[in-house]
Amino acid sequence: MIPLSWYMALAAVLFSIGTYGFLVRRNIIVMFLSMELMLNAVNLNLVAMSHYLDSLVGHNFVFFIITVAAAEAAIGLGLVIVLFRNKKTIYVDHINELKG
């Protein structure tokens, strides 16, 4: 029997790897990919917890999270294409019209 804390530790490490990728990379596509890593870490936590709690609520949550991730990927990558068409770059530090 695998203890629940192993799954939670793996999910925590994967989540911080995703955060690292999101904060560090310049390429907006890799930033989106890091976001998928974070969503997967949360999914792993939900499935592991609902397995140890004898419940199916977490499994259904994972189902909805995967749906939202698919929608987010479709719209986000559409935005990346528009960005590349208008600005000819996909690097987040080149997109500085607002001088923020």
Added chain:
Amino acid sequence: MVNQLLFLYCAVVIIGTGLVAVRAKNPVYSVLSVMVLFFHMAGLYLLLNAEFLAAIQIIVYAGAILVLYLFVLFLVSLRQEVKIERFIASHGVSTVVSVCLGACLLAIIPSFKLGAKGQYPVERIEQLTHTKAMGLELYSNFILPFEIAGLILLIAVIGGLVLARNEKEVNE
């Protein structure tokens, strides 16, 4: 014992391919290593008796979403990508922030306590099969979120079409 070895194997591969994905110079390598990561995540779901979610993980994530990423990666230009700097200027601060976040998350794990047990123990799920059990739960308790998920997918379809359409070519 076998289960624990399998878990450790999956965990090592997931962490390794995750690090490759966020640090690789070529974004195509990032996408492909995330694909390996998703397959091992499906292995972990199988260890947790969630075979429907393992199938969904491979079909939707590795099959659909990552192929979309690969296509968009090939649509934008890749030539200068491998030559220029791949990290932002302040990446030192970001590294510290994410390492601190990971340390905090790991530090609070021992104080976690499980709540009350639900009504689906492993034997009942095995008897019903996981897909049927999930469907029963989904269509009895989660019917409104299910409808909203359908609406979100519709919005994604329309939004993707509107965003990716080339206005100039349409007008000409």
